Amino acid sequence: MRSLFGAVGLAFAWASSAIAQAPPPAPSAHTSYSGASATFDGAGKRGEWTSQARDYANTRYSPLNQINAGNVATLKIAWTFSDGTQYGHEGAPLVVGDTMYLVTPYPNIAYALDLTKPSPSIKWSFQPNPSPTAIGKACCDAVLRGWAYADGKLIYNLLDAHTVAVDAQTGKELWRAKMDDVDKGVTMTMSAFAADGKVFVGNSGGEMGVNGWLAALDIGTGKELWRAHAVGPDKDVLIGQGFNPFYPWMKGKDLGVTTWPADMWHTGAGSSWGFISYDPEQKLVFYGTSNPGPRVPAQRPGDNLWTSAMFARDPATGQAKWAYQFTPHDQWDYDGINEAVLLDMPIDGKMQKTLVHFDRNTYAYTIDRTNGEVLVAKNFAYQNWSTGFDMKTGRPIVDPALEPKPGVKLDRVCPPDIGQKDWEPPAFSPNTGLLYVGVFNICMGLTDHEVSYIPGTPYDGMEMQRFSVDGKDGNWGGFIAWDPAHGKKVWEIPEKFMVMSGAIATAGDLVFYGTTDGWFRAADAWTGKILWSQKLGSGVIGQPITYTGPDGRQYVAVATGVGGAAMVQKSRAGFPPRGNTLYVFSLNGDAIQAPESPSSGSTAPATATPQ
Amino acid sequence: MKLARLILGGILIAAIAAGVTGWILASQNAYSHLMGAGYDSTSTMLPLGDVAGQSASTPPADVANPASSDPNAVAEGHKLFISMNCAGCHGYDAKGGMGPDLTDTYWRYGGTPTQIYQSIASGRPKGMPSWGKKLPARSIWQLTAYIQSLGGSFPANAYQAAVQGDLADKGQNKGASDQQ
Numbered sequence: 001m002r003s004l005f006g007a008v009g010l011a012f013a014w015a016s017s018a019i020a021q022a023p024p025p026a027p028s029a030h031t032s033y034s035g036a037s038a039t040f041d042g043a044g045k046r047g048e049w050t051s052q053a054r055d056y057a058n059t060r061y062s063p064l065n066q067i068n069a070g071n072v073a074t075l076k077i078a079w080t081f082s083d084g085t086q087y088g089h090e091g092a093p094l095v096v097g098d099t100m101y102l103v104t105p106y107p108n109i110a111y112a113l114d115l116t117k118p119s120p121s122i123k124w125s126f127q128p129n130p131s132p133t134a135i136g137k138a139c140c141d142a143v144l145r146g147w148a149y150a151d152g153k154l155i156y157n158l159l160d161a162h163t164v165a166v167d168a169q170t171g172k173e174l175w176r177a178k179m180d181d182v183d184k185g186v187t188m189t190m191s192a193f194a195a196d197g198k199v200f201v202g203n204s205g206g207e208m209g210v211n212g213w214l215a216a217l218d219i220g221t222g223k224e225l226w227r228a229h230a231v232g233p234d235k236d237v238l239i240g241q242g243f244n245p246f247y248p249w250m251k252g253k254d255l256g257v258t259t260w261p262a263d264m265w266h267t268g269a270g271s272s273w274g275f276i277s278y279d280p281e282q283k284l285v286f287y288g289t290s291n292p293g294p295r296v297p298a299q300r301p302g303d304n305l306w307t308s309a310m311f312a313r314d315p316a317t318g319q320a321k322w323a324y325q326f327t328p329h330d331q332w333d334y335d336g337i338n339e340a341v342l343l344d345m346p347i348d349g350k351m352q353k354t355l356v357h358f359d360r361n362t363y364a365y366t367i368d369r370t371n372g373e374v375l376v377a378k379n380f381a382y383q384n385w386s387t388g389f390d391m392k393t394g395r396p397i398v399d400p401a402l403e404p405k406p407g408v409k410l411d412r413v414c415p416p417d418i419g420q421k422d423w424e425p426p427a428f429s430p431n432t433g434l435l436y437v438g439v440f441n442i443c444m445g446l447t448d449h450e451v452s453y454i455p456g457t458p459y460d461g462m463e464m465q466r467f468s469v470d471g472k473d474g475n476w477g478g479f480i481a482w483d484p485a486h487g488k489k490v491w492e493i494p495e496k497f498m499v500m501s502g503a504i505a506t507a508g509d510l511v512f513y514g515t516t517d518g519w520f521r522a523a524d525a526w527t528g529k530i531l532w533s534q535k536l537g538s539g540v541i542g543q544p545i546t547y548t549g550p551d552g553r554q555y556v557a558v559a560t561g562v563g564g565a566a567m568v569q570k571s572r573a574g575f576p577p578r579g580n581t582l583y584v585f586s587l588n589g590d591a592i593q594a595p596e597s598p599s600s601g602s603t604a605p606a607t608a609t610p611q
Numbered sequence: 612m613k614l615a616r617l618i619l620g621g622i623l624i625a626a627i628a629a630g631v632t633g634w635i636l637a638s639q640n641a642y643s644h645l646m647g648a649g650y651d652s653t654s655t656m657l658p659l660g661d662v663a664g665q666s667a668s669t670p671p672a673d674v675a676n677p678a679s680s681d682p683n684a685v686a687e688g689h690k691l692f693i694s695m696n697c698a699g700c701h702g703y704d705a706k707g708g709m710g711p712d713l714t715d716t717y718w719r720y721g722g723t724p725t726q727i728y729q730s731i732a733s734g735r736p737k738g739m740p741s742w743g744k745k746l747p748a749r750s751i752w753q754l755t756a757y758i759q760s761l762g763g764s765f766p767a768n769a770y771q772a773a774v775q776g777d778l779a780d781k782g783q784n785k786g787a788s789d790q791q
Contacts, residue, residue, distance in 0.1 A: 451699070456740050457699060
């Protein structure tokens with residue numbers, strides 16, 4: 001990358017300190033815990049970060065190693081950028097070429113930042129002005145979990161149930177598609193995902209009695225190519241001849257209708273608001289579905305397919321190849337929307353094409369991604385709702401004492417509705433063979449109330465109090481390393497507050513994550529030893545990235561701005577205020593500097609910034 | 612979607628018609644009484660939305676809750692707060708969630724009884740549905756009575772001072788909670 005200096009260096013005055021060149025650690029004597037590997041298909045260039053997960057397999061692994069265990073202690077803030085919004089910031093910025101793209105939570109403003117200039121330098125901004133009605137329809141804050149870059153376009157979801165495409169060069173709107181009706185409680189908070197020449201988007205509103213779906217849109221025009229519902233008859237769910245789930249109890253006609261009381265499936269939710277992954281070899285996309293509606297299980301006897309489940313679909317047609325329901329008849333709002341990380345690994349001596357999924361129900365699943373068979377299902381944190389897992393049927397065994405009944409208080413159900421891991425995505429390192437996961441350590445007191453469906457209001461009924469697994473002064477979070485082949489936790493960093501940020505892993509054998517009380521940390525990927533920490537201006541629920549700037553330096557970036565489900569901690573002492581700022585770090589805080597004389601004109605004025 | 616499953620069944624539809632008429636009659640009686648009791652007839656006039664009807668759309672904003680004389684109003688309002696899914700947004704303890712805390716003296720649109728009534732009846736821009744066509748006025752006043760009972764509302768005659776900063780001078784502003 002140093003050769004770039006000659007090309008672009010003339011335009012700038014460089015920081016005087018040289019890039020720290022501590023050599024990466026020698027190849028480790030360690031061997032991978034699991035032997036797992038990933039293809040990293042769909043990643044951009046080595047120094048880029050062009051999708052939320054960086055690659056189709058959802059690894060969030062970067063091959064950069066300029067920042068490594070030997071020098072990470074000198075990491076300092078290089079620059080910051082306030083995006084002017086207050087709702088929880090859950091997305092990752094993207095870096096494509098010499099531009100960083102950042103999208104905010106509601107009102108979903110998009111920014112392009114020119115990385116060749118002293119940062120932050122706004123190249124353009126775009127305000128889509130979604131309807132404010134959507135704020136009050138979003139269950140868990142007016143968030144957005146990022147966006148997609150494809151074919152020179154940035155494509156993202158607006159909270160008011162539209163999808164919009166913006167020209168990456170100019171910031172001009174190219175198309176906008178109305179996907180659903182916000183007045184009925186449908187919002188869109190997931191990151192759009194681009195693969196196979198299409199963009200995939202889904203809806204939110206599992207607490208609002210929506211009818212859940214995932215849709216594929218044409219990248220060029222926004223035209224809807226197909227839409228697959230999670231509830232309803234097979235024709236709506238796009239289940240046909242090619243559908244072959246592994247377990248017999250998921251085989252049969254129109255199970256999305258027959259596993260519900262009459263007509264209840266219409267408002268049965270199964271929305272899609274997590275991350276999507278793609279296997280280009282098998283031509284399958286993988287994604288999860290939300291809890292059933294209403295959240296009160298007594299009102300909907302049955303397995304409630306295909307909620308709290310995962311689908312493998314043909315991206316060309318949307319037709320399902322297999323599905324697997326994690327929590328049949330989900331009684332605690334555990335959802336199934338958490339991501340699938342696509343890894344190949346030996347299990348019991350046999351190489352398997354797998355997906356790894358950390359469910360909110362607290363089982364970590366390693367699943368054969370060709371057919372939906374559960375190969376490993378082990379708890380990655382504390383839970384008490386399930387007494388075990390039946391590997392023959394693929395069903396968790398439920399403790400009947402913890403099944404809610406309307407009007408009867410359950411004092412302690414673990415995890416609570418938001419799981420011991422919510423949507424926050426893990427990272428995978430091919431060096432260690434481990435996954436790195438932000439987790440919770442919490443339970444709930446729960447009283448169910450029967451509810452009626454009133455369009456645009458919560459179809460919910462769960463009255464909850466959340467608290468630490470370990471009592472009044474106990475920790476609420478942690479960060480763990482997980483061996484997916486053996487279903488074992490390798491190490492854990494306990495945290496006082498929930499860890500709800502994404503994680504990244506790097507070739508420098510580092511992992512990065514943030515806490516909801518605002519610590520951003522780097523840890524040794526092998527041992528979990530914390531090598532660097534910095535307290536930031538708000539809590540971190542964003543997803544970190546790392547990239548190489550036009551100056552050849554490796555940077556690490558993360559957005560702060562607490563919100564979302566982390567607000568269940570808002571009455572705890574030490575919980576930070578809201579406020580969204582992007583922080584960018586480098587060794588010694590070195591960055592492209594402004595010329596000594598501001599009159600030289602190399603810093604062009606920014607285009608009009610939003611109010 | 613299935614009307615049969617909606618709690619807003621025929622009973623309520625019938626009640627709305629009765630309620631609108633009832634509101635006009637009841638409120639006109641109430642106002643004549645209140646004005647006679649010395650309320651400033653030049654105080655701000657407040658349209659109460661669809662339910663109030665055109666002829667009665669501008670009663671004084673500082674009118675007391677007509678339901679305050681009903682001993683069951685708070686209990687009935689609490690039942691409605693749960694059955695109309697208000698609790699789903701504002702919390703079973705009304706301390707906020709998807710929607711704002713209703714107990715903390717921080718009001719975006721005012722915290723006197725008529726202002727609370729208007730927020731419920733007309734809806735508000737950040738997702739608060741409009742209930743004026745779905746619930747009779749009596750029910751909305753009962754909901755208002757329940758919210759008043761939580762301690763975070765303002766007295767009827769505080770309308771002119773219902774801007775948050777003014778109330779801080781009276782020691783009523785206990786600090787705004789986090790607004791989702």
